[in-house]
Structures are given as structure tokens and as C-alpha cells.
Amino acid sequence: MEHYVDSEVSPLRTVLLHRPGAELARLTPRNNDSLLFDGIPWVGRAQEEHDGFAAALTERGVEVLYLSDLLAETLAVPAARAELVAGVLDDRRLGDTLRDAVGRYLADQDPDRLAEVLTAGLAHEELKPGARGLVYELMDPRDFVIDPLPNLLFTRDSSVWVRDRVAVTSLAMPARRRETTLTRAIYRHHPRFVSRELLYDPSLEHVEGGDVLVLAPRVLAIGVGERTTPAGAERLARRVFAAGLAHTILAVPIAQERATMHLDTVCTMVDVDAVVMYPNLADTLRAFPVMADADGEPRARAPRPFLEAAAEAMGIERLRTIETGLDPVTAEREQWDDGNNTLAIAPRLCVAYERNVETNAQLERSGIEVVPIRGSELGSGRGGPRCMSCPIRRDPLA
Ligand SMILES: NC(=O)NCCC[C@H](N)C(=O)O
Numbered sequence: 544m545e546h547y548v549d550s551e552v553s554p555l556r557t558v559l560l561h562r563p564g565a566e567l568a569r570l571t572p573r574n575n576d577s578l579l580f581d582g583i584p585w586v587g588r589a590q591e592e593h594d595g596f597a598a599a600l601t602e603r604g605v606e607v608l609y610l611s612d613l614l615a616e617t618l619a620v621p622a623a624r625a626e627l628v629a630g631v632l633d634d635r636r637l638g639d640t641l642r643d644a645v646g647r648y649l650a651d652q653d654p655d656r657l658a659e660v661l662t663a664g665l666a667h668e669e670l671k672p673g674a675r676g677l678v679y680e681l682m683d684p685r686d687f688v689i690d691p692l693p694n695l696l697f698t699r700d701s702s703v704w705v706r707d708r709v710a711v712t713s714l715a716m717p718a719r720r721r722e723t724t725l726t727r728a729i730y731r732h733h734p735r736f737v738s739r740e741l742l743y744d745p746s747l748e749h750v751e752g753g754d755v756l757v758l759a760p761r762v763l764a765i766g767v768g769e770r771t772t773p774a775g776a777e778r779l780a781r782r783v784f785a786a787g788l789a790h791t792i793l794a795v796p797i798a799q800e801r802a803t804m805h806l807d808t809v810c811t812m813v814d815v816d817a818v819v820m821y822p823n824l825a826d827t828l829r830a831f832p833v834m835a836d837a838d839g840e841p842r843a844r845a846p847r848p849f850l851e852a853a854a855e856a857m858g859i860e861r862l863r864t865i866e867t868g869l870d871p872v873t874a875e876r877e878q879w880d881d882g883n884n885t886l887a888i889a890p891r892l893c894v895a896y897e898r899n900v901e902t903n904a905q906l907e908r909s910g911i912e913v914v915p916i917r918g919s920e921l922g923s924g925r926g927g928p929r930c931m932s933c934p935i936r937r938d939p940l941a
Pocket residue numbers: 578579580694697699700716719752753754804805807808924925926927929930
């Protein structure tokens with residue numbers, strides 16, 4: 544059971560998913576913006592769509608791990624349980640009395656129910672009477688005592704594997720920060736991963752997994768934009784170089800906008816030498832090649848066109864883009880709906896949302912087999928197949 548990822552496209556063996564659950568049912572028109580959803584998903588249909596996604600993977604021999612299962616198993620470890628409960632109670636909104644009440648409530652829950660509370664949160668009315676205190680009385684009853692984590696669905700962002708090391712990321716948006724207390728506990732305490740020294744930690748500068756692409760063995764790209772900060776990219780680069788995991792990292796500036804929140808919303812790999820990329824950006828995307836100096840410090844070279852810099856770092860003549868040939872309006876619509884956010888199961892075989900008809904047709908015409916999945920409800924969180932998956936094991940490419 545080797546956990547190892549040195550490519551975006553080599554045959555996928557094990558992947559971490561999160562089947563959306565009760566946390567999606569917490570979304571309302573009042574909170575969906577702050578919880579980073581563009582609508583109110585139909586939960587049952589979102590689950591069906593997600594089951595379709597998981598089936599597309601398992602039918603092709605991929606082992607699917609579910610975050611909720613790993614979390615419940617992790618919670619059987621007393622140190623993990625204590626760490627996760629402390630993470631929830633470390634919230635200044637609570638105050639002493641409510642914190643004690645929540646602590647007592649959590650102490651009564653078995654691992655499965657506790658895993659559910661940690662993901663779905665705790666609504667005001669779910670905390671039974673007892674000494675709940677002034678903060679509780681003053682809270683808006685529609686607010687949460689423990690906030691839900693509807694974006695757990697996007698397992699890509701809260702951890703990243705680079706070769707045999709896992710980085711637990713540092714999420715930028717307040718609505719997502721607690722997600723990494725869960726992934727960190729899993730990687731630190733679950734018997735499958737235990738004793739792993741983390742490559743990155745949520746206490747560090749912001750880095751999100753959707754911004755990290757393993758372009759080739761020992762070559763990474765890190766998007767720098769709305770989520771990953773320049774300081775986060777520098778810190779991750781320093782750690783990756785220190786661990787000998789890469790020789791070149793491309794720092795790729797992307798617009799600080801919701802539509803391009805991560806590098807993987809505009810560009811994903813579909814073959815060892817090919818990407819599908821948002822056409823409105825293909826000619827302008829630039830990269831700063833970063834290498835380690837003699838002291839191991841990341842040093843940036845002058846920026847160059849992304850495709851050129853990537854090909855050189857990867858040691859290939861050309862990094863091809865799949866020419867989608869889309870008019871700018873269709874390109875913009877399909878980018879918004881995650882048309883460029885594909886998950887490669889193997890070279891030239893990728894999962895994509897079926898709704899992005901034009902992009903998918905062009906992928907097929909270019910020799911990339913597309914496994915289409917439904918995503919009308921899942922997509923309301925603004926993330927596609929790559930965002931919804933964290934590969935843990937791929938066949939080594941080098
Ligand atoms: N890698 C990705 O692009 N992940 C999608 C994250 C969507 C989520 N609603 C967010 O705003 O963070």
C-alpha cells in the first residue's frame with residue numbers, strides 16, 4: 544500500500560473523495576455566499592451525482608477512500624479525538640459557558656456521530672437545554688454553534704501528495720479553514736498513514752491544493768491568486784526543495800477572481816505532455832521558474848510563457864494544449880462550469896462534467912477519452928472532478 548503521486552496523469556490507483564452529506568443541507572440563501580456556494584444544491588441529487596463520479600472511478604479499478612470513513616476510524620484514536628474536539632472548541636465566538644456545553648455534547652458522541660458533527664456542524668437547536676449561557680441566548684437561532692463544512696466535497700484543496708509525502712494545506716477562506724483540522728488528524732493518526740511527517744501544515748502561509756499541479760516527476764506548478772499567496776508558494780517551494788521532491792517549481796500568477804480561484808480551474812493535464820486550458824488565457828498565462836540556490840532557498844527566474852517554461856522544466860519539446868477552438872462566450876461559460884477541471888485516470892483518459900459539451904467534444908477529437916459525469920448539483924459549489932478528488936496513489940511515472 545504505497546502512497547505516491549509524481550504525475551497528474553499516470554494510472555490512478557487510490558483517491559480520497561468526500562460524499563456530500565448533511566453539511567450540504569445546511570446551505571440557505573442567507574449563508575450560501577459566505578459558505579462559498581453559488582446556489583442551494585438539491586442534496587439527494589448531489590449525492591447521486593457523486594455516487595456516479597465514484598462509480599466511474601471504481602469501475603476503472605480505482606480504490607475510493609471516503610473522508611467520512613477515515614475520519615470516523617481516526618476518531619477511535621483517543622489523541623485524534625482530543626485534537627479534533629479541541630479544534631472545534633478553539634473558537635472565540637463560543638465563550639466559556641457555551642464552550643463547556645459544546646465540549647460536553649461532543650464527549651457524549653460515538654465516533655460516527657462525532658464525525659458527522661465535525662462535518663455537518665451543529666445547529667443552534669441541536670444543543671439540548673442545560674447550562675448553555677448568555678452567548679447561546681444571544682445567538683441568532685438560525686446560526687450554527689459549530690459551522691458546517693460544505694466544501695469538504697472538494698478534497699483536492701485540503702491536502703496534496705507529492706511523491707511519498709503529504710502536505711496538509713493552509714486554506715485561505717474562513718469558511719474552509721476547519722477542513723484541514725480533519726485532514727491533518729487523518730494523516731497523523733489513522734493507522735493507514737500514521738507517523739507521517741507532514742510536508743506542510745495549516746498554520747503556515749496560505750496554499751490550497753487546487754493550485755498545485757504535479758506536472759511531471761520533480762516538476763510542480765503552483766498557482767498564486769485568490770487562494771494561494773506568494774508567501775505560501777515560497778514556503779511550499781522551500782519545503783519541497785528541502786525534501787528533495789522537485790527540481791523546478793513554476794509559480795503561476797492567476798487573476799484573483801472567483802472564476803479562477805485555483806490554477807486547476809483554468810488548466811488540468813490530460814496526457815503526459817498535454818493540458819486542457821481555458822482558451823481565453825492560454826496565450827497570456829506566465830510562469831516564474833523557481834529553483835533552489837546553493838543554500839536550498841527558492842530563487843525565481845524571469846517570468847516566461849507558462850507552456851514554454853513548463854515544457855523546459857518537464858524536459859519535453861512541447862507541452863500541448865488541447866485546442867478547444869471555442870468562441871470566447873462558450874469558453875467562458877464552460878470554464879465557469881469547470882470544463883477545464885478534469886481528473887485524469889490515466890494518460891488520455893479523464894473524467895469531466897458532461898455539461899461542458901463543446902470542451903468534451905474537442906477533447907475527444909484530440910484523442911482524449913472523456914468519462915462524462917453528471918454535475919448540475921455538485922457544480923453549484925464551483926468545482927469539477929479534479930477539485931472533488933485527492934489522488935493518494937498513482938503509478939510512478941519515473
Ligand atoms: N480546486 C478547486 O477549484 N476547488 C473548488 C473549490 C470550490 C469551493 N466552493 C471554494 O470556493 O473553495
